[in-house]
Amino acid sequence: MRNSISITSIASVSALGSLLEDIWTNYKNDKHHLSIKEFDNFNAWVAKLQEKDKLQIEKLRKSDAKYKDLDESVLYALYVSRKAIKEAGWSANDDFGINIGSSRGATILFEKYHKEFLQTGKSSTLSSPTTTLGNISSWIAHDLQTSGPEISHSITCSTGLHSLLNGVAWIQSGMASKFLIGASEASLTDFTIAQMQALKVYAKNEDEYPCKTLDLEKNNNTMVIGEGASVICLEEGIKENAIAYVEGVGYATEILKHNISISSDAQCFQKSMKMALGNVSPKEIDAIVMHAPGTIKGDLSELKAIEKIFGEHEPFLTSNKWKLGHTFATSGLLSLELGILMLQHQEGISVPFIEKQKCPAKINKILVNSVGFGGNAVSILITK
Structure with missing residues (x-):
């Protein structure tokens, strides 16, 4: 690392909530936030967003006519990005870069439009622009009214930390002094869960803890899929409002x-x-x-x-x-x-x-x- 990089804010939404104080409270107990979801042909363990956050995200969708056709992965990212830049004290005039990645992308919409195509032989007008991976960062730039560089990418499950690598690289190069990095997933769909089950990695047990991370005595794979988004504000140098480096x-x-x-x-x-x-x-x-x-x-x-x-x-x-x-x-x-x-x-x-x-x-x-x-x-x- 040639120069110091400050993390001046972080915002997320997951099964643990969207407020840092609530998230920390939920970390301090031994309870998991997994639940059984009913899909069309099966039931499976998942980690869903809390209902209060879902309501706020739906409110965001209705706040702009252009947002009504966006995938939930985009809306989750918008929801947390607004919080992050407010906490960091950024404004559109800062022209910060944006790099939001996703492994699955617009899974909900893609499955919807593909099903529609199989049934009718036709595709909806917005099926392409709303399912391209790049539309996550583009909509965030639109929502935050910034004109800095926009990047979207997918590198499977390490995508989020690759976003951080990209932000650090841009800042270290001198091409930007601030970068909003993050990732978003809204992948609790029939096909996504079925894919993980086909790999024989998905949790089947009905124990107290469905996902037994780091339990070396387990006899079965216990992965459980969750949904959520997280973004981080990165800044060049040592900042007084840094929460970590x-x-x-x-x-x-x-x-x-x-x-x-x-x-x-x-x-x-x-x-x-x-x-x-x-x-x-x-x-x-x-x-x-x-x-x-x-x-x-x-x-x-x-x-x-x-x-x-x-x-x-x-x-x-x-x-x-x-x-x-x-x-x-x-x-x-x-x-x-x-x-x-x-x-x-x-x-x-x-x-x-x-x-x-x-x-x-x-x-x-x-x-x-x-x-x-x-x-x-x-x-x-x-x-x-």
Whole structure:
């Protein structure tokens, strides 16, 4: 990192809510926010947005005639982007960049329009512009009335942290001084859940905890899909209103032997964590917010990668997917949010069904991991 990067605000909406104080309160108990949803041909565990947030998002949809035909992934991103720039004190005159990614994109609308096409042989007028991935960042730029650069991309489940990489790169290059980065997913649809079930990774159990992230004794995969959006305001330099700082970034892609799996010791994570650490000693890392999707191989391979890098100096380990589901692209940024909250409150959030860990007396540096299909890992080092 050539220059300091400040995180001056973060906003999100997920199964844990949309207010940071509520989100932290929900992290401090051992309750998950997963529920059974009825689909056309099956029922499945999911992590839905809270009803009060759904109502506010529907209100946003009705606030502008142009918004009535937008996919929920766009509306979720609009909802949290407004909050983030207000908290950071940004205005349209700042001409900040925007990079909002999504793994699935406009899933709800795409499935709707495709079904319509199969039934009628015709497609609706707005089917193309409302389902292109780039329309997320474009609509946010419209809504916030900014004229800076706009980027949208998809790199599977590490998309959100790749957005952060892009924002950092633009700022470090001198091409921008501020960047709004984020990700959004509204993917609780029949086809999306059926796809995950076909991969044999989805939760089937009716235990107290449907998703057993980091439980190495589990006999079945326990991934549960959630929906949500998260955005972060990044600024060049050390700012007085910074809530955390990006101290290091790392990324890696490994050669795959299977479409959905990474190596048994997650070599991509080993490389991304080493890069993010830079000259920082592994002994200085107080906690790691893991990707840990709740699958047998996924959880174990990441743990092995951590063991390779940290040895006997293994930090406090945690993950949030047992509580709010795997939100695809948004997951890495929700993990980053958990890391920021732990820095602010100086308290580690434990996973309830694994052996209790000793939380460090002081939490100064946290590593956040994310990886997706394709073996594309990202690690971000944040500090107070």
